[in-house]
Amino acid sequence: MNEFLEYFLVEARELVERATSDLLMLERAPSDRERLDGVFRAFHTLKGGASIVDFGPMSRAMHAAEEVLSATRASDQLVTPTLISDCLTCLDQVDQWLDAVQDSGDLPGDAEAAADRVIVRFTADPKSADDTQGKPIATASAVRAILPAAIAVLQEQLSLLVTGGDGAEGRMASAGRLAANVLRHIARLDDAKQIERAFLQSRTSGDFTLLSAAIERVVEKMRAPVPVEAVAANAPRAASTSRTLRVDTERVNELVNVTGELIVAKNAVGHIAKLAMEANNTLAAVIKDEHARFDHLIETLQRVVRGLRVLPMHVVFQRFSRQVREMSESHGKPVRLVTEGDKTEADKAIVEMLFEPLLHVVRNAIDHGVEPAEQRAAAGKPSLATLYLKAWREGERVVVEVEDDGGGIDVAKIRQAVAERCLVSREVLSAMSNAEVLDLIFLPGFSTALEITELSGRGVGMDAVRTAIERLRGRVLVETRLGKGTTVRFVLPFSVMMTPVITVEAGGQMFGIPLDAVIETVRIPREQIYSVGGAHAFVLHNQTIPLIELGRTFGWGADHASFDATVVVASSGGQLGGLQVDRLGAHMEVMLKPTEGLLSGMPGIAGTTLLGDGSVLLVLNLEDVLQ
Amino acid sequence: MNVLVVDDSKLARMAVIKLFRALHPDWSHVQAANGDEAIAALNEKKVDLVVLDFNMPGRDGLDLAAEFRKIRPTMPIAVISANYQREVVDRARVVGATFLPKPVTEQALKEFLATAVQRRQDFDP
Structure with a gap:
């Protein structure tokens, strides 16, 4: 295995990520030269990296993309949508290659062909590419009419190719290009691509028979009768190449689990390194280095796995078309829903938790924001109100926005209501800016105040909305223009911080132990556990480790003393300890919530999380427990 | 000899350093990932020779080479780039830097060192 491979992988992943985010930004702002520079540099560095580790096909593919980017x-x-999508396709290919390299240490066997497919995207005659994008391709009946002519042209090219001698290379180039163009014209895009690939191979190898064989194959295919539908169906499929792969959620979860196991294995190596160091073992330094490498790779793996668990906003947005229609009907207010950025992706956990807060905001907009039709008419607005649901990615953040063209929020009325209900003292209130006053709609109890005063404003449950969004580590912003409308914006992280844990059962209660601290799980025979003062301990790898009976620590009944002990060996804050449990559970990734209510401030508990079956998992704070 | 290697790609820096190790195992190396780090290294450490990448965010390798020239008029500088562009080669010559194609080969580095060391001897006998 190439010694640079590890750094190549890390760096290439980062570059792919950066280039992808720059490309997506370019899609929104095609004149952003800085982003374009960023994309160019990323491709350039990827090319350089690939040639350092001797991945020729990847280097060639990156070079082709870089040339076009450099010319632009x-x-x-402006950067064209075609170029952006070609670049993204190219990065997808790179990602697949990187996966293969990570698995096997080398590019897969079909890398040359895959590279050719990428290169064709960037080297195809731009004029013919435009033809297929812009103009409607010849209709099926027209294709049938010109098919014999097209075959004749192709055969002509074949005869040109058999005569060698002077200028053979030039003839081959023009034959290849012409053949591909003819095929594009009659909507045989796949065939055209095959010709282009064969052309490239012929040019690099100097073997013209590759091209003529490809043309012959196509001619043969064209002579066979083709059903009309097939011709028509061919075009759109070729135009939008799929960039995604469907994977069963179960498989992703499996991957998450294996990643969890790896973390434990890594921690064990770290522990061994420490033991070796203390024992002055000559291998100590090597083990420590290996551990660091391991650590680094697993961090990358965790990031990659996180990236797999994404969902498009479409999943939530689609639920609103019915909601809005129903609300619109029940309120007698005509409202149309417009969604933008449905394809914007975010962590599954975030997308799935967005529905409730969005529903609150949408309901508010239709209840209180959108004016009755006659009022809209009086204000010179179209009677059909428009509600926008928008989403887009901003670097590491995802923005989701609800915008209405209703009456807006009257800040003066909020001031009045807040003053009347004494939610904020008059002095403080008078010193507040309008934006600050607007922010008061998020105060708990604000909505009730408004309902009592029967003020037709906003704010029903906005405190709940803010709480929900902040739990996802996001922010809620409101903008309003009186008479024009209101925008509520959620700024969310792309992914949530997930804590990998192993679940255990002790004293009838489920606990989560953060995997970061777990070194290993062992069974200790009862007779090997001895008493030290009032406490228990056991010896493992020549080290005395205090035994902590987890169930008893939290006062939930006693542990069984007659069986072998199931022990999770963990280390935190420099302390080593063995947690005795009744049963080991599964590895899982959880989103930690700070403890609330009864549990808040309870020592030894870092936070809680809801399990799939609705029960609460207490996640341990090992630093406390091991003290 | 102390060599300063400037490239925003760590992989590229490692590749260059590996070549140096093969040719001169006793030389030491300093790395910088961008222009600012490079200037700081040049001011703080004893640097005898610089190899820098042309394509970097912010100041490109040639701008940086020109700045190095002002600080250290006689120090050998090599600018490496994966793209052989006439313009880059010419500009390298103007600031008194040697152009090396990327990925750098042992042969190219050897030749650069031979002329660079020669030049150093010309300047400080």
Whole structure:
């Protein structure tokens, strides 16, 4: 295995990530030269990296993309959607290659062909590419009419190819290009691509028979009768190449579990390194280095796994078309829903938790924001109100926005209501800016105040909305223009911090132990556990480890003393300890919530999380427990 | 000899350093990931020779080479780039830097060192 491979992988993943985010930004702002520079540099560095580790096909593919990017950078032209999608496809290919390299240490066997497919995207005659994008391709009946002519042209090219001699290379180039163009014209995009690939191979190898064989194959295919539908169906499929792969959630969860196991294995190596160091073992330094490498790779793995668990906003947005229609009907207010950025992706956990807060905001907008039709007419607004649901990615953040074209929020009325209900003292209130006053709609109890005063404003349950969004580590912002409408914006992280834990049962209660601290799980025969003062301990790998009976620590009944002990060996804050449990459970990734209510401030508990079956898992704070 | 290697890609820096190790195991190396780090290294450490990447965010390798020149008029500088562009080669010559194609080969580095050391001897006998 190449010694640079590890750094190559880490760096390449980062570059792919950066380039992807820059490309997505470019899609929104095609004139952003800085982003374009960023994309160019990322491709350039990827190319350099690939040639350092001797991955020729990848280097060639990156070079082709870089050339086009460089030309665009040098001109004043805007970045075209085609270029963006070609670049993204190229990065997808790179990602697949990186996966293969991570698995096997080398590019997969079909890398040359895959590289050619990428290169064709960037080297195909731009004029013919435009033809397929812009103009409607010849209709099926027209194709049938010109098919014999097209075959004749292709055969002509074949005859040109058999005569060698002077200028053979030029003839081959023009034959290849012409054949591909003819095929594009009659909507045989797949065939055209095959010709282009064969052309590239012929040019690099100097073997012209590759091209002529490809043309012959296509001619043969064209002579066979083709059903009309097949021709028509061919075009759109070729135009939008799929960039995604469907994977069963179960498989992703499996991956999450294996990652969890790896973390434990890594921690064990770390522990061994420490033992070796203390014993002055000559291998100590090597083990420590290996541990660091392991640590680094697993961190990357965790990031990659996180990236797998994404969902498009479409999943939540689609639920609103019915909601809005129903609300619109029940309120007698005509409202149309417009969604933008449905394809924006975010961590599954975030997308799935967005529905409730969004529903609150949408309901508010229709209840209180959108004016009755006659009022809208009087204000010179179209009677059909528009509600926008938008989403987009901003670097590491995802923004989701609900915008209405209703009456807006009257800040003066909020001031009045807040003053009347004494939610904020008059002095403080008078010193507040309008934006600060607007922020008061998030105060707990504000909505009730408004309902009592029967003020037709906003704010029903906005405190709940803010709480929900902040739990996801996001922020809620409100903008309003009186008479024009209101925008509520959620700024969310792309992914949530997940804590990998192993679940255990002790004293009838389920606990989660953060995997970061777990070194290993062992069974200790009862007779090997001895008393030290009032406490228990056992010896493992020549080390005395205090035994902590987890169930008893939290006062939930006693542990069984007659069987072998199931022990989770963990280390935190420099302390080593063995947690005796009744049963080991599963590895899982959980989103930690700070403890609330009864549990808050309870020593030894870092936080809680809801399990799939609705029960609460207490996640241990090992630093406390091991003290 | 102390060599300063400037490249925003760690992989690329490692590759260059590996070549140096093969040719001169006794030389030491300093790394910098961008222009600012490079200037700081040049001011703080004893640097005898610089190899820098042309394509970096912010100041490109040639701008940086020109700045190095002002600080250290006689120090050998090599600018490496994966793209052989006439313009880059010419600009390298203007600031008195040697152009090396990327990925750098042992042969190219050897030649650069031979002329660089020669030049150093010309300047400080």
